[in-house]
Amino acid sequence: MTIAWIRFALTAVAIVLGLISFTGAVVGNWRFGFIMNRMHAAGIGDTMALFLVTAGIIISSVSGMDILKLIMLVAFLWTTSPVSSHFLSQLEYYTNPRLDDEVERRDRNGSDGNI
Amino acid sequence: MTLENAYTLLYSGALIYLAVLMAVMMVRSIIGPRITDRILAVNMISTMVVASIVILSRFLEEGYLIDVALIYVMISFVSILIMCAVYIRRDRPKKETGKKKKERRKKK
Numbered sequence: 001m002t003i004a005w006i007r008f009a010l011t012a013v014a015i016v017l018g019l020i021s022f023t024g025a026v027v028g029n030w031r032f033g034f035i036m037n038r039m040h041a042a043g044i045g046d047t048m049a050l051f052l053v054t055a056g057i058i059i060s061s062v063s064g065m066d067i068l069k070l071i072m073l074v075a076f077l078w079t080t081s082p083v084s085s086h087f088l089s090q091l092e093y094y095t096n097p098r099l100d101d102e103v104e105r106r107d108r109n110g111s112d113g114n115i
Numbered sequence: 116m117t118l119e120n121a122y123t124l125l126y127s128g129a130l131i132y133l134a135v136l137m138a139v140m141m142v143r144s145i146i147g148p149r150i151t152d153r154i155l156a157v158n159m160i161s162t163m164v165v166a167s168i169v170i171l172s173r174f175l176e177e178g179y180l181i182d183v184a185l186i187y188v189m190i191s192f193v194s195i196l197i198m199c200a201v202y203i204r205r206d207r208p209k210k211e212t213g214k215k216k217k218e219r220r221k222k223k
Contacts, residue, residue: 077162
């Protein structure tokens with residue numbers, strides 16, 4: 001019985017920490033003014049928050065197959081999140097006409113301007 | 116309080132809280148102001164949906180919901196990639212051909 005309660009406590013701690021990370025991501029998304037900063041805040045939600053919530057579920061889970069699938073889920077999200085961030089920043093680079101107000105960048109036609 | 120009640124309270128509380136956060140991010144995606152802000156907000160909403168599906172799979176004791184979450188991650192990734200690709204292709208300056216590049220270098 002005690003072991004079950006300890007397991008519950010670990011689950012609760014992990015899930016609550018994940019929810020706090022999600023809150024941080026949302027607050028950052030509201031408070032930052034520029035998309036690159038917002039992407040940084042959203043990265044917390046994509047990586048740490050989902051990992052903590054999934055870790056909580058893994059601790060409380062009993063089936064081995066479920067645990068494997070959850071690990072796969074986290075690994076997949078950790079792989080795809082940087083790729084989508086890269087594409088978003090590329091989109092911002094090409095579509096924002098007032099990008100120079102926010103960031104420093106090299107010449108678009110220069111040798112290093114090819115992204 | 117029994118253990119089952121404690122788990123139910125934890126999972127339902129987490130689900131309600133995630134729903135509130137999703138609503139907040141929905142407002143952010145409506146406000147914008149640029150297309151990238153909207154895409155990012157939708158990306159975050161999909162991450163929270165995945166988290167709630169994972170919690171729901173344990174709450175309802177249905178293991179197949181994790182497969183749904185996996186598919187959801189893939190679909191959200193592909194949708195963001197395609198949306199970005201469409202807008203990038205529309206606004207990206209066209210690539211220079213080799214001849215034009217040589218002319219520009221000569222001018223310099």
